Amino acid sequence: MTTTITITGAGGQIGYALLFRIAAGDLLGPDERVRLKLLEIPQGLRGAEGAALELQDGAFGLLESVDVTDDAGVAFDGTNIAFLVGSRPRTAGMERGDLLAANGGIFGPQGQALNAGAADDVRIVVVGNPANTNALIAAAHAPDIPSERFTALTRLDHNRAVGQLSTLLGVPASEVRDVTIWGNHSATQFPDVAHATVGGRGVPELLAERFGGEVAARAWLADEFIPRVAKRGAEIIEVRGSSSVASAANAAIDHVRDWVHGTQNGWTSVALPSDGSYDVPAGLVSSFPARSVDGAWQIVRDLDLDDFAAPRIAASVAELVEEREAVRTLGLL
Numbered sequence: 001m002t003t004t005i006t007i008t009g010a011g012g013q014i015g016y017a018l019l020f021r022i023a024a025g026d027l028l029g030p031d032e033r034v035r036l037k038l039l040e041i042p043q044g045l046r047g048a049e050g051a052a053l054e055l056q057d058g059a060f061g062l063l064e065s066v067d068v069t070d071d072a073g074v075a076f077d078g079t080n081i082a083f084l085v086g087s088r089p090r091t092a093g094m095e096r097g098d099l100l101a102a103n104g105g106i107f108g109p110q111g112q113a114l115n116a117g118a119a120d121d122v123r124i125v126v127v128g129n130p131a132n133t134n135a136l137i138a139a140a141h142a143p144d145i146p147s148e149r150f151t152a153l154t155r156l157d158h159n160r161a162v163g164q165l166s167t168l169l170g171v172p173a174s175e176v177r178d179v180t181i182w183g184n185h186s187a188t189q190f191p192d193v194a195h196a197t198v199g200g201r202g203v204p205e206l207l208a209e210r211f212g213g214e215v216a217a218r219a220w221l222a223d224e225f226i227p228r229v230a231k232r233g234a235e236i237i238e239v240r241g242s243s244s245v246a247s248a249a250n251a252a253i254d255h256v257r258d259w260v261h262g263t264q265n266g267w268t269s270v271a272l273p274s275d276g277s278y279d280v281p282a283g284l285v286s287s288f289p290a291r292s293v294d295g296a297w298q299i300v301r302d303l304d305l306d307d308f309a310a311p312r313i314a315a316s317v318a319e320l321v322e323e324r325e326a327v328r329t330l331g332l333l
C-alpha cells in the first residue's frame, strides 16, 4: 500500500527537514511506500522544486512520487496525512499571538481544500503558528472531516520537557515517561511532571531528592523548568537566529508516527479538539496527555490536578479562548 502525504510550506526550513526523513521511512516504517505532495505559494515553489530534485537524487526505495504545486486542491486530493507547516515563523521579539492575523488566513482555505479532497482516513497535524488556533480554523472549515482528525503540534514542547528532565536526572530520554504539556503551544503552556516517572519512580520524588525537599523542587519547577520549556522557542530563535527546524520536524514525525502506529512509552502530548475533559471548553484545540489506540488519539482521563497545576492549565486555556475570540473578530472562524 502507498500513503499519500501532503506537506505545506514544503519549500521552507521545516519542510526541508521533514521530507528526507519521511522518504527514508522514519514516519511510517521500512515497508510503507509514500507519495509526497508539496504545497507552496508561488514565491516558495522554487524551493520546493529544488527539494524535489534532491529527493530524486536520494534514490529512496520507498518514495513512489513527488508532486510540487501551488494549488491546494491538487495538494490535498486523496491525502492520508497532511502536515500543515506553511506559514510565517516569528522572529526575535514577536510573541506567537502576533502571528494570528498573519497566518490565520491560510488555514480556512486549506481546511476547505482538505474537506473537498482528502481521503476518508485523513490525519492532519498543524505545525504553523499559532498552531492550536490555526487547527481550530482549519477544522471549522472542514465540516465533513471528524474534528478529532485535526491536531496541532505540542510534541516539540513535550520532547523539550523530556530532554530537560533527562539531562537533569542523568537518564536516557527513553526512560522518562508520562510528562504532559497542557494548553497552548505558547509561553503560557504548562509542562507538567506530576505524573511523570523515571525507571518506575515518580519524578516529583526524584526532584525532591535532587533539590533537598519538596518546596525546593517546586521552586525549581516554577522558576526554572516551566519557563525554560515554555520559552524554548524564543531561546532557539535568539541563539540560532531563526526558529527551531530539525527538532520541530522530528517532533512532527514523532506525533504522526505515534498516531498511526500507537504510543509506546507511556503517554504523549497532543493538541486536539477538547471533548470537555479537564474543564477545557469543548472544541478548543488544547494540548492534553494522550495515547494513540487503534489509530486514534484518546485523552488520558482522571488525572488529579493539584493547586499547582489547575490554575496554570486554566491560564493557558484562557489564552486559547482569547485567540478564538480574536480570530472570530478577524472573520477567520
Ligand code: NAD
Residues within 6 Å of the ligand: 008, 009, 010, 011, 012, 013, 014, 015, 039, 040, 041, 043, 044, 047, 085, 086, 087, 088, 089, 090, 106, 126, 127, 128, 129, 130, 131, 153, 154, 156, 157, 185, 243, 244, 245, 248
Ligand atoms: P519558513 O519560512 O522556512 O517556511 C515556511 C514556508 O511556508 C515558506 O516556504 C512559505 O513560502 C510557505 N508558505 C507560506 N504560506 C503558505 C501557504 N498559504 N501555503 C503553502 N505554503 C505557504 O518557516 P519554517 O521555519 O519552516 O516554519 C514554519 C512554521 O512552523 C512557522 O509558523 C513556525 O512558527 C512554525 N513552527 C511551529 C513549531 C511547533 O512546535 N508547532 C515549531 C517550529 C516552528
Ligand code: LMR
Residues within 6 Å of the ligand: 089, 090, 096, 129, 156, 232, 233, 234, 236, 243, 244
Ligand atoms: C518553537 O516552539 O520553536 C516554534 O513554535 C517557533 C516559535 O516561534 O517559538
